[in-house]
Amino acid sequence: xxxxxxxxxxxxxxxxxxxxxxxxxxxxxxxxxxxxxxxxxxxxxxxxxxxxxxxxxxxxxxxxxxxxxxxxxxxxxxxxxxxxxxxxxxxxxxxxxxxxxxxxxxxxxx
Amino acid sequence: xxxxxxxxxxxxxxxxxxxxxxxxxxxxxxxxxxxxxxxxxxxxxxxxxxxxxxxxxxxxxxxxxxxxxxxxxxxxxxxxxxxxxxxxxxxxxxxxxxxxxxxxxxxxxxxxxxxxxxxxxxxxx
Numbered sequence: 001x002x003x004x005x006x007x008x009x010x011x012x013x014x015x016x017x018x019x020x021x022x023x024x025x026x027x028x029x030x031x032x033x034x035x036x037x038x039x040x041x042x043x044x045x046x047x048x049x050x051x052x053x054x055x056x057x058x059x060x061x062x063x064x065x066x067x068x069x070x071x072x073x074x075x076x077x078x079x080x081x082x083x084x085x086x087x088x089x090x091x092x093x094x095x096x097x098x099x100x101x102x103x104x105x106x107x108x109x110x
Numbered sequence: 111x112x113x114x115x116x117x118x119x120x121x122x123x124x125x126x127x128x129x130x131x132x133x134x135x136x137x138x139x140x141x142x143x144x145x146x147x148x149x150x151x152x153x154x155x156x157x158x159x160x161x162x163x164x165x166x167x168x169x170x171x172x173x174x175x176x177x178x179x180x181x182x183x184x185x186x187x188x189x190x191x192x193x194x195x196x197x198x199x200x201x202x203x204x205x206x207x208x209x210x211x212x213x214x215x216x217x218x219x220x221x222x223x224x225x226x227x228x229x230x231x232x233x234x235x
Contacts, residue, residue: 033213035221044206044228045157050221088157092219097170099147104156
């Protein structure tokens with residue numbers, strides 16, 4: 001069981017918007033930066049969001065991040081079939097001094 | 111442009127020792143703005159952080175592997191490595207190395223911004 005809780009799956013139609021939640025605690029999300037990763041099969045995970053809501057160069061603005069208290073959310077607008085992937089949140093756990101990932105959310109674009 | 115590449119044996123037998131190396135090109139591992147991490151993804155499961163090493167040589171690692179795990183770095187070769195002893199089928203996974211980018215003012219990680227392509231490790235019984 002992951003320290004960070006994500007829904008196992010979400011789905012939406014092409015062109016629509018989807019959000020993926022990530023719930024943690026005061027020692028994880030509540031006191032650290034949250035990042036989000038996209039993992040397509042047979043590829044390396046890709047950083048989508050860092051510092052809660054900042055996008056690395058090259059990541060389209062269809063992807064957004066937010067954080068409130070001990071929870072964070074990834075938003076994806078204008079869904080494309082190429083967005084079908086597993087999405088993970090991640091952060092540092094201050095009490096255990098370890099990095100933690102959420103359990104992952106499988107996005108299906110119907 | 112920074113690149114990371116994992117190398118190591120793809121197939122092991124149970125009880126053997128897994129040794130993986132991550133070679134970093136296009137940048138130095140000797141910087142206080144970064145740490146260097148190992149992550150794995152077992153078949154049918156999610157990403158699992160294994161541990162990290164800092165430029166100072168300090169390491170952090172996950173409790174479940176701590177008794178079998180060593181993470182080390184060789185700045186002269188711009189490499190860092192993972193050694194996992196007494197492997198079992200549960201250690202079968204794709205193993206990734208990655209760079210963790212830090213807010214050096216407050217000492218907290220922003221996220222893992224550069225990843226290797228991954229190397230598949232299979233442990234047979």
